[in-house]
Amino acid sequence: MLKPVPTSPGRLIAALPGLLLxxxxxxxxxxxDRGAHADALAKPAGLKRELIDTDSFVLTxxxxxxxxxxxxxxxxxxxGLAWISRSEPSLDPTPREAxxxxxxxxxxxxxxxxxxRPCQFTPMAVNPRCGIPYWTGKRFAPEVVESVNExxxxxxxxxPGQPINLVGYSGGGALAVLIAARRTDIASxxxxxxxxxxxxxNRLHQVSPMPQSENPIDFATRVAAIPQVHFxxxxxxxxxxxxxxxxxxxxxxxxxxxxxxxxxxxxxxWSRLWPxxxxxxxxxxxxx
Numbered sequence: 662m663l664k665p666v667p668t669s670p671g672r673l674i675a676a677l678p679g680l681l682l683x684x685x686x687x688x689x690x691x692x693x694d695r696g697a698h699a700d701a702l703a704k705p706a707g708l709k710r711e712l713i714d715t716d717s718f719v720l721t722x723x724x725x726x727x728x729x730x731x732x733x734x735x736x737x738x739x740x741g742l743a744w745i746s747r748s749e750p751s752l753d754p755t756p757r758e759a760x761x762x763x764x765x766x767x768x769x770x771x772x773x774x775x776x777x778r779p780c781q782f783t784p785m786a787v788n789p790r791c792g793i794p795y796w797t798g799k800r801f802a803p804e805v806v807e808s809v810n811e812x813x814x815x816x817x818x819x820x821p822g823q824p825i826n827l828v829g830y831s832g833g834g835a836l837a838v839l840i841a842a843r844r845t846d847i848a849s850x851x852x853x854x855x856x857x858x859x860x861x862x863n864r865l866h867q868v869s870p871m872p873q874s875e876n877p878i879d880f881a882t883r884v885a886a887i888p889q890v891h892f893x894x895x896x897x898x899x900x901x902x903x904x905x906x907x908x909x910x911x912x913x914x915x916x917x918x919x920x921x922x923x924x925x926x927x928x929x930x931w932s933r934l935w936p937x938x939x940x941x942x943x944x945x946x947x948x949x
Contacts, residue, residue, distance in 0.1 A: 695755045696782055699723070699762055706766035708775060712783065715811040717790055717804045721782035722812060723762060728771035732824045732848060735813055736765040736775045737840075739831030739854075743796040747868070754796035755781045761830040763932035764853065768939065772823075774816045778833065779805055794873075800832060801859065801874035806839045813840060824848030831900065831927070832856050834891070838877040838908075841884045849943040850889035853935075854900050854927050857891065857908035862900055881911035888943030889917045894925030916945035 703710065708723035726733075741756035755777075765775040777783070778800070780791040795805060817825060826849045829837030834855020841847040856862055858878040863870055891909060893902035905919040920941065922934065 695757060695759070698757070699759050699782060702759060702762050702766050703775070706773075708762075708766060708773065712787075713776075713812045713815055715808040717808040718779040718795075719783050719787045720779060720808065720812050721777040722816070723765065723775040724773070724816065726772045726774070726816070726819050729820050730823070731771045731820065732826055733772045733774065733817060733820050734765075734768055734770045734826045734828065735816065736761050736768070736773070737809060737827070737829040737833030737836050738762065738775070738777045738781060739829075739833050740796065740800060740856075741778060741781050743800070750793045750797050752793075753780075753785075754778065758928065760853075760928065760931055761828075761833050764828060764830060764935050767932045767935040768828075769936075772820055774813075776809055776812050778836075779808055798869070798871045799873045801835050801839060801871065801876070803875060806836060806843070806875060809836055810840045810843055813844075817846065826851070828853070829855055830931070835859060835877045838880055838884055839875050841887055842880040847884075847887055850884065850887055851939075851943065852889075852891045852905070853931050853938075854894055854897055855891055855905065855908075856900050858904055861907065862904060865901075878908050878911050881908055882913070885912040886916055886945070888945050890941055890943045891917065891919045892931075892938060893919065893921050894927060894929055894931075895921050895923045896925060896929070897927040899927035915948070916943075918943075 703723045707725045711722045711724055713720045713722050738761035741754040742751045743754050745751050762775050765773050779795050780788055785791050825847050827837040827841055827847055828851045830853045834852030837850050841850050859871055860876050891905035893905045902921045909917040909919045
């Protein structure tokens, strides 16, 4: 049996810089691997990587804008690798699969933009504000919403006067609603497995509330006049279909609809289904 080698406190302190460097190198390699995966998703769809410097964060985007006279489709990524386990947060929230980016790559519209969430894909060195709270308890904080909203404004300026269609995956669905509530140029909202009531979802999973974050369902009436479709997977145990149903009810039902997709889990193959789901048009029913 191997026995632990005794180590003095002095040796531990002396070794600490090396250990920190090793952790940094490992984290950097992981981020590069996830970044390479994102590039592989984006390139065939003609989506080019950009960095968007907002007031609070530098955001990574992938964009394809070819027609200034057509609407803009904006996709917002999910929470990514926010947690390693139920109680241990990640040191880097960059998503492994980037489902939001895969959805954007499946959209054949002329103007498509994908926005990663704060601290995803972008080097931490250029994001001094980044820290674990911004992918855990503060992931829908006002400064996060404003940062992503500012990026939307930057891209909207490239198609002046054109309407914007927002699409959000998982936690990106929350941001889609929170951004729409701040704007007057949103033509539609679509969410995929969207966390549209984080207080309800956190209670469901018996995890801590997020008092520093905004809750989308509290803004339901402010987006009630925007056509919207909220897709849920029938086999999603992370954000079950009841979440979308509760949100639609809170809007008053006239312009919002909840659609449950059979046999799909939270992180299922949504991008394969996406071209067909895009054919389901958000629309408002006639006023009574």
